[in-house]
Amino acid sequence: MAMDGSANQLIGVVTLLGAAVIGVPLFKRIGLGSVLGYLAAGLAIGPSGLGLMSDAQTIIHIAELGVVMFLFIIGLEMKPSHLWSLRGQIFGLGSMQVVLSSILLTFVGIAFGFSWQVSFVSGAGFVLTSTAIVMQVLSERGDIQTPKGQRIVSILLFEDLLIVPLLAIVAFLAPADIATKHGLPIWEKIAFAGLSLAVLIGAGIWLLNPLFRVLAKAKAREVMTAAALLVVLGAALLMELGGLSMAMGAFLAGVLLSESTFRHQLEADIEPFRGLLLGLFFLGVGMALNLDVVGRNWQLVIAGVMALMITKAICIYCVARLAKSNHAEAIDRAILMAQGGEFAFVLFTEALKLNVLTSEINANITAIVVLSMALTPMVVVLHKRFGTKQNVSLDGVEEPRDVQASVLVIGFGRVGQIASQGPLAKGAKLSIIDSDPDVIRAAEPYGFKVFYGDGARADILHAAGALQASVILVCINDKNAVTRIVETARHECPNIRLVVRAFDREHALELVKHDADFIVRETFESSLLMAKQAVVLLGSGEQEAEDLIAEVRNRDAERFVLETTGGLFAGRALVLGNIEYIPPPKHEEDKATD
Template identity: 75%
Template sequence: MAADGNASQLVGIVTLLGAAVIGVPLFKRLGLGAVLGYLAAGLAIGPFGMALVTDAQTIIHVAELGVVMFLFVIGLEMKPSHLWGLRGQIFGLGSMQVGLCALLLTAVGMAFGFSWQVAFVSGAGFVLTSTAIVMQVLAERGDIHAPHGQRMVSILLFEDLLIVPLLAIVAFLAPAQASDNAVAPLLQRAGLALLSLAALVGAGLWLLNPMFRLLAKSKAREVMTAAALLVVLGAALLMELGGLSMAMGAFVAGVLLSESSFRHQLEADIEPFRGLLLGLFFLGVGMALNLQVVGQHWPLIVAGVLALMATKAACIYLVARLTRSPHRVALDRAILMAQGGEFAFVLFSEALKLQVISAEVHANMTAIVVLSMALTPLVVSMHKRWARGDALQLDGVEAPEDLRGTVLVIGFGRVGQIASQGPLARGVQLSIIDNDPDTIRAAALYGFKVYYGDGARPDILRAAGAHHAQAILVCVDDKQAASRIVQNVRRECPRVQLISRAFDREQALELVRSDADHVVRETFESAMQMGRLTLQAIGVDDDEASGVMDEVRRRDAERFALETAGGLFAGRALVLGNIEHIPPPQHDKPAQ
């Protein structure tokens, strides 16, 4: 009997994996994206398709850990200072969008003939956008760290924080006989939530880094992987016990570890689990689409999907335009965030338990949310094709494809043009990419072949030949873009020589901490030359002036080395001006 049970479980696992292996490549080949491939595969093998796998809710519950791990990885890339800088977007933009959408979606529900209580719960559930779908699409496009991507991430974070207040509102809306036990512990829930959050922050500040340093000394890679999973799942469990979102707990844990020297190791350890579980989540959502309910109430469900998605999209577009986003960005946000999300299932289940909504409304709204999630990747793909001609004028501009240059230059403005002269003089083969079509066309007039691409995207790096290059020059004039590029290059190509331009000392320190081999401060050498000329102008002879400036250079290099985390990066040579300074003797580096 036990053998039969094990075989049955193994059949289910093989079926899930087989559906993903077949469905995802097929849909990506059709240009429809991985998310829609997972959803379609789940629908095909689920209880309302071929019925090869029947327990969709269990799969969704387990696979929600994929969303949790995704938020942990995003948190690792957001330092507390950066998150603090987003506070206006999180609470300002987030509350504006959520408040207006909730009001309009409630009005849509009342227009369908429901009471205001049922309409509010249905609308509030649909307000909660799918973190999994939005983050997956942003990751595929490489837009998570772009300004418009950061705004969407901020709104998603605010929506994750809303789940507890919304559950409290549902308890107040419940009939007296159902709400007696629900309203009483509201203060207790709020206190427990704050206590859980405080415990997580305390552990992140004082326990996690010492724990990883201790484990790194054991040099057991599997233990580090286990510790990474422990941190993610432990943070998620703590937040769930406190009544908050599991994904929010993982995100906070990631932010607390974002400045840790173990950040890249943690991200590498989590990545395989994140991708697999996130795919499993989308499979489960596809399986959960109840075709019987859709068949019985299809006019209401189809009308509900169209009305709610159109209203939410219009509201998001309006808020984006009111906050001065350009039309293209506002339309992209509206299309990408117009669906309901996974937290709607939690809200609807609680409302059903407290008799705020009926079982029929629960089934219909669940189907509406699942259909909206399934439609989103398709709508995004269609919009991408239709809007391709409006995004940028790319006449005469080519994207990179399987380049093989010895040196890859990212950014071909003033710095990139000058920095490339040395390699060109030695006959070195260059690959050059830039994300400004005008720069590319101007360079072509002088005989330079520059390809169009964003160096912050891993797929563009691969197409531009980053894995084949001996050296990569990061010459972009955007501080945040340069930091993202350096981090992606180091993650994708750990052995390549990485030379990056830095705007100032602060950014130079950040780039060194991201493992750039050489960092050049763009104003340093010109300022040193001006200092030398000043000494000569007041009568100091050439040799003495050179000696004074060399001493200034030496002291600056020493201060810089001390600031780079006490010698953690001593294995890297840092270019300060046009000379190399080798930091103090190398110490044992923590396991990476």
């Protein structure tokens, strides 16, 4: 029997992993993202699908640790000083969105015919956005550390802080005999929550760093991993015992360790568990979508999803605009945060236990929340594909008008800023254009006058002084745009010298065909420098290392020439890497055979 039980558990694990391995790559391949892939896989193997798995709530409860670990990693990226700087967004923007959304969503419930108590609990639960889905989407887009991403994170943090007061309100709404039987007095709950926070902060300040120093001296990698998990799970448990959000506890633990010398080690240790458990959470949510409930009450569920999501989205948009976010950011935030979240399940379970919600209402509102979570990744993808592009703010930015300079720099990012130092040191006058207004505004405090313009447009090139310049430096990191710029510049200014940043070898070959003069692959020189250092560390002298790397450069240049059309460059010199290759003169009869 024991063997049968173990086999059944193993079958369950294999089923979950198999569903993830099949569903996620498939959905990412068709452009729908990993979150939707997990949700679809969970629905497929769950009770409403093939019926291979049945206990969705247990899986969700275990996999919530993925959300906990995600918040711990986010906390590691936020130093206390940075978190303090976000206090206005957390409590100002967060409270404004939560209060307004709660009021409007309560009226939606009343409009559906429910009592104000049921409407408030349902609306308050729906206000609690899914941290897992939003953070995963932000992470995939690389937006977590951007200003708009930080505003969303601030709101999510404030919503996590609401768990205790909302649970207290649910207890207040419960019948007196039920509330007395099932709960502690409110003041005791607040006291426990405060004590838990104090213990966590004290441990973070005085215990964690000494602990990791001792473990680091032991030089046992597996113990460091165990300690990282202990910190995350211990912080989550402490907050759970205090009636707070587990994710909030992990986040605070991360913040307290954000300035530790062990921060990167902790992040590396936690990351594999975080990714796996977060995926498991999404699988559980997909399994929890009860299509039988949706089928029996499909009109109420679908109408509820539409009404709650649209109302919440409108509210989020209005709050974002009141907080002076632009239209595109407000729309993006509204779409991303319009769903209910995993903490709603906690609130609804407590409300069911205290007889604030009936079992039927709980089943319906749970289905509404799960369906909203499943729809969000799809809406995000649709908005990305078919939504209007963000209008770029050009405040404080001007276009070039009859600029005269000896060097025109197109693109003023990392490469452009470094490449411009040489001409500046020689005393050359620069004309600089870039198509990103944020880059232009960021360069202004450092004394650089950067004009707004697309270097692929002939009129912009003329206005930026291309006809008077001796050299054009093309430094942007979009290889298609670089090619268009080279084509236009060569056509408009046939005698100018073009120094061009290439993405890779294939791109460099393409630029040769468009008559670029000097081509530098963006990773070539740094890679050769690493190679030289490796040769030196292997025991070679500096001169021997230089000679070896020079040989590598020469071989690369020769291969590059052979890969071009006949190795012909119309008699012009090319820089490949940092060496100049001048093709030997050829007779006309030789050209015909190349």
